[in-house]
Amino acid sequence: MKEPIISFKNFGFRYKEQKNPTLFDINLDIYPGEKILIIGASGSGKSTLCNCINGLIPFSYEGEITGSCTVNGIEPRSASIFKLSNYVGTVLQDSDAQFVGLSVGEDIAFAMENDMIPRADMLPVIERNAKMVGMQDFIDKVPFELSGGQKQKVAIAGVFGNDVEILIFDEPLAALDPQMGMTAVELIDDISKESGKTVVIVEHRLEDVLHRPVDRIVLMSEGRIVADMEPDELLKSSLLKECGIREPLYITAMKYAGCSLEGNRNLCDLPSLEFTDDNEKKLREFFTMSREPVKENENETVVSFKNVTYSYSGDRNELDDITFEIKKGERVAIIGKNGAGKSTAAKLLCGIIRPASGTIELEGQDIKNMSVKEIGERVGYVMQDPNQMIVKDIIKEEVGLALSIRGVQKETAESQIAKVLEICGLYKMRNWPVDAISYGQKKRVTVASMMALEPDVFILDEPTAGQDYRSYTEIMKFVNTLNKEYGKTILFITHDMHLAIENTDRAIVFADGNMIAADKVFTVLADEEIIKRASLKQTSLYNLAVKLGLDPESTIQHFIEYERSVKENE
């Protein structure tokens, strides 16, 4: 029997500032060469656990440790973080913040610089590590020219500079678009196979990580390890749902079809999954059931782009001849990878930038002569990070800001604020300081502060980025209420395919400044060509349909409709 490289025994940890421990009774052994996924909702303690391995606890975060933890034979609490950094390499969640160098080469060299390795000895290592992650042609590039995925690759090459034994990835997918996320999962897998190093991945996006196999999954909830088992076993259990983790879409589909999860081989890997005969029959029946035709939205048009072209520098069109219409009360996903033009389109609609040619209309009115302030009364733009929007200390004041700027009478403003807070479910918290509320609630505050002006259209920029399933569900439920009960038109700028499938009617897809599709979500997601051009990731429903020899479009459509009817009855 091999000795574990990481071993927790009755381990517990309490942060100095907190009353109650964050981790309890942790017993976990990780063996050399293993690839482990630690999964759990936000606040489950999964990141705290990995900070105990890399030494940030107790080096940067003080607190009380109980029980024992050994990493490569050393106790982190008695060794320094520097000693641990010789054995443990950590790739952090924020790929931008951890890029401390001013070029790719310099960032990869950072650990070696601190080790006082002469420059001449660094160069071959930098070259080797950059090659390993596929960044060898970018050595002199500055961080501002790189995408999130590229920065992350550099971070991986950077921790390899230490030639470590253990690699920890803290939420590696949080900041990446689907395609990049997939590449990252593949890269991590290749590295773990080739180098034989121990790999610990901390994530809550189960389906994306399972794109490549892992040896074991450790499920955490409320500071405890709830499960430590093989992926197949975990998928069969009901633990995922209980702990606020989203199960893979194809598993949900199997459950909807009434399949038993027992007896299927390779349940965690769709391409090699072998259904039992009974299940295959059930799935076929489920997806070929007849259903009612989709109702067309026949409301009047609220937003229309007619031949809109925009160019920033003059030599390249950032948006090229874009034409589309959005009907009142629609929920539309605007998708495409970073730089494809989706943010530019949103900025044009808000009047922050103006088109070079073409017209943009809001409820039939050309916005050419409207000021940003005037457009702001019709279109509410909600930024990705609520912390970048909130300027006042008290929720009520934040929501009333736009009204007080416009000199609205006090009584009118008060009643308007009360109404908006009521709609957004924040009325009880109206006098709370903004610091005291959760991320999801802050998001609500930012939506509420836009609502104060009663716009008809909302643009939500990546509303669920970096959020776990629970927070995601909370935010989307709220947004859907705005849509259903108050008839607001909602535009999502996103690359979250789950969001598009579950919460939108139509998708507008951008690639390289062109609009390549504007159609029903299931039609778009079933089109392999579009998926590829927009750097999206094929959903597992598509792969399931192909595996069963069914038509992907109608399979996805069927799933969406079934799921919505389930959600409505909940």
Added chain:
Amino acid sequence: MNNKLVINYTPGPTFLHKLTGFTKVFSFLMMTVAIICTYDIRLLIPLLIINIFEIISMKPDYKPIVIMFAITFVTVTLIGNIMLFVVSPNVGLNNIGAENIIWHSTGRLYLSKEFLWYMLVVFIKRTASFASVIAFALATTPSEFASGLNKVGLPYKVCTIVSLAYRTIPDIANDFINIRNSMMMRGVELSKKASLWKRLKNTVLILVPLIFTAFGKVGSIANAMDLRGYGKNKKRTWYAEREPSKGDMVIRALSVVLGLLALYYIIRYRIIDPWPAKMWCPWVKYEDVIQINQIDTIFFMKWFKK
């Protein structure tokens, strides 16, 4: 982004760009010492010319440089000299030691030839320092700046602050634009329509989320650095500090010569055989000097001479 801020993030292709960080910082220091130590136009003009040649050799985008020069020219030189003329028209006498009045108005206002000479010298001196700073900024990437500072003896933790600051400037600029846009949509007026006071007040509103966003990142950056062993040893090496080439050696040697020249100049003309006034002026002879500046070093040096 590069041109707007006159910050070079990637090393350029010319000879000066290719020098190492140490060479650049060291020669910049020597140049600064030489410019600071003298008010002698016979030395300042060659220094100015050297720096202008350096700038030209790097083939930069002149637009931001000209704008910056214009701004400093208007604020410092034009406005500053008018103020000086009103407040103390006798700076010529104080610094040069003689006075030839060419125009006398009522009261205390008058213009002397020496005042004009003083203006010229100070302008040349300022322009030479401006040119040397621009030449240095154009030639040096922030990483080279940091490694160069460390090589000339600054503690490396201070140097890292320099490079980290440069690292975050574009990010903060980006955040600022995003936050400003969202504030504008809520009706916060930041355009010229609002009064200056109101705009100022509104800009402060933007700073709140901007500062919080920036501070939020500090923790992650610190963790990332700790995890990769930053601060482990008393010294560190620098990827940005390349191995010196022959060109580096030549420039370093020339810089030493420049420093020695400056030193020689101070010893020869300010101590051993000092010119009695602060500034040399072509039409003022040794015996013409009637007044010396009481706070000038030479005034004290005469005690040592005899």
